[in-house]
Amino acid sequence: MLAQFHLQTSAHAQMIEITTELEKWIRSEGIDNGIMIVSSLHTTAGITVNENADPDVKTDFLRRLEEVYPWEHPKDMHMEGNTASHLKTSTVGHAQTLIISNGQLVLGTWQGVYFCEFDGPRNRKYTVKVIEG
Amino acid sequence: MLAQFHLQTSAHAQMIEITTELEKWIRSEGIDNGIMIVSSLHTTAGITVNENADPDVKTDFLRRLEEVYPWEHPKDMHMEGNTASHLKTSTVGHAQTLIISNGQLVLGTWQGVYFCEFDGPRNRKYTVKVIEG
Amino acid sequence: MLAQFHLQTSAHAQMIEITTELEKWIRSEGIDNGIMIVSSLHTTAGITVNENADPDVKTDFLRRLEEVYPWEHPKDMHMEGNTASHLKTSTVGHAQTLIISNGQLVLGTWQGVYFCEFDGPRNRKYTVKVIEG
Numbered sequence: 069m070l071a072q073f074h075l076q077t078s079a080h081a082q083m084i085e086i087t088t089e090l091e092k093w094i095r096s097e098g099i100d101n102g103i104m105i106v107s108s109l110h111t112t113a114g115i116t117v118n119e120n121a122d123p124d125v126k127t128d129f130l131r132r133l134e135e136v137y138p139w140e141h142p143k144d145m146h147m148e149g150n151t152a153s154h155l156k157t158s159t160v161g162h163a164q165t166l167i168i169s170n171g172q173l174v175l176g177t178w179q180g181v182y183f184c185e186f187d188g189p190r191n192r193k194y195t196v197k198v199i200e201g
Numbered sequence: 202m203l204a205q206f207h208l209q210t211s212a213h214a215q216m217i218e219i220t221t222e223l224e225k226w227i228r229s230e231g232i233d234n235g236i237m238i239v240s241s242l243h244t245t246a247g248i249t250v251n252e253n254a255d256p257d258v259k260t261d262f263l264r265r266l267e268e269v270y271p272w273e274h275p276k277d278m279h280m281e282g283n284t285a286s287h288l289k290t291s292t293v294g295h296a297q298t299l300i301i302s303n304g305q306l307v308l309g310t311w312q313g314v315y316f317c318e319f320d321g322p323r324n325r326k327y328t329v330k331v332i333e334g
Numbered sequence: 335m336l337a338q339f340h341l342q343t344s345a346h347a348q349m350i351e352i353t354t355e356l357e358k359w360i361r362s363e364g365i366d367n368g369i370m371i372v373s374s375l376h377t378t379a380g381i382t383v384n385e386n387a388d389p390d391v392k393t394d395f396l397r398r399l400e401e402v403y404p405w406e407h408p409k410d411m412h413m414e415g416n417t418a419s420h421l422k423t424s425t426v427g428h429a430q431t432l433i434i435s436n437g438q439l440v441l442g443t444w445q446g447v448y449f450c451e452f453d454g455p456r457n458r459k460y461t462v463k464v465i466e467g
Contacts, residue, residue: 070367070433070435070440101203102332103238103330103332105369105431105433107432107433107440108442109440109441109442109443109445110442110444110445111383111384111385111391111442111444111445116291116295117244117291117295117296118244118287118290118291118295119244119287122279122280122281124278124279124280125244125279125284125287127278128274128276128277128278128279128284128287129284129287129288129291131276132270132274132277132284132285132288133288136269136270136402137398137402141394141398143394143397144394144398145390145393145394146388146390146391146394147388147390148388151391151394151395151398152398154384154385154391154394154395155395155398155399157384158382158383158384158395158425158426158427159291159292159425159426160291160292161291161294161427161430162382162383162384162430162445163383163430163431163432164294164295164296165238165296165298165431166240166296167203167238167240167328167330169203169330174203174240174242174328174330175242176241176242176243176244176326177242178243178244179242179243179244179295193442195433195440197369197433197435197440199332199368199369199465199467200467201332201333201334201467234336235465236371236463236465249424249428250377250424250428250429251377251420251423251424251428252377252420255412255413255414257411257412257413258377258412258417258420260411261407261409261410261411261412261417261420262417262420262421262424264409265403265407265410265417265418265421266421269402269403292424292425293424293425294424294427297427297428297429298371298429298431299373299429300336300371300373300461300463302336302463307336307373307375307461307463308375309374309375309376309377309459310375311376311377312375312376312377312428332465334465334466334467
């Protein structure tokens with residue numbers, strides 16, 4: 069099973085939780101058990117699994133990443149000027165693999181799945197693929 | 202096939218090799234070929250694959266990560282105070298996908314699978330899922 | 335389906351695109367749909383998905399990573415002296431999972447798959463495993 073999702077981001081750097089969309093799709097497809105690959109189709113936006121409770125974690129997370137890979141860098145050669153977002157994407161990962169059991173994602177209490185925008189706002193896409201088993 | 206493993210970490214930051222536990226489980230389940238997802242169920246502990254020989258690599262690895270994402274940060278807003286461990290978890294990954302061939306994990310000579318504690322010591326859980334094929 | 339690929343890197347740090355090799359293999363094996371795990375068999379070389387157009391991205395990417403995890407570090411204990419490459423490998427990931435649809439990798443317009451050398455030049459190996467479905 070394969071599906072493509074769209075989302076519109078609204079900030080330059082942003083973590084948007086997509087757990088609910090993924091779980092809704094799992095139910096709509098009637099999937100019971102297997103694995104799910106969630107893959108960003110971009111080189112300046114990734115996917116990660118992180119805290120779904122305190123929204124301050126997202127703020128801290130994005131600020132800290134920006135400190136490690138600052139937007140402005142005197143030595144960057146890439147003409148588009150978004151080298152930092154490429155590094156952030158490879159750091160969190162362009163994709164994540166999740167486990168599905170009894171029709172639900174196997175996540176810890178505080179885990180949520182996030183689409184990570186690192187060069188927005190933009191129209192974005194991610195692909196979801198399930199292997200049942 | 203799905204299983205949940207528990208472990209007790211003993212330090213604030215710690216890399217615990219779990220390769221042997223995973224391979225033992227593969228044998229006990231009689232799995233020959235496929236892939237295995239090993240997934241931490243926490244947002245402050247992850248999974249990575251790294252060197253299994255010189256224990257100094259772990260020491261250096263954790264110290265260097267701490268320098269990049271220091272525990273104390275004047276701008277952090279997250280009340281729990283463990284923002285750094287969230288960043289470390291997304292950096293190494295909450296989960297890894299491994300290949301199984303002829304009843305064994307396909308790993309290089311120096312590769313081992315590690316549970317990475319970034320906010321311990323704690324009781325921790327990880328889930329293992331195999332898709333045969 | 336399982337295969338092992340070899341490559342010779344030619345620099346200390348280098349990103350080598352392997353998308354074409356992977357797609358050629360998919361065609362030669364007649365794979366239509368599924369997922370593909372591409373896994374480095376080393377602890378000082380990883381796999382990532384990033385921009386396939388402007389070569390300056392690779393230059394910036396490797397320089398920025400080196401600034402975050404510098405080769406020389408006064409506190410490193412690991413005798414081989416390549417601690418930085420271990421951190422870079424876990425940061426980008428030792429492996430990536432890709433989606434295959436209609437005989438092709440599902441990648442965005444600008445996405446390419448890269449073997450990332452962090453302690454070369456060396457002879458390197460990576461394993462590719464496909465689960466069809």
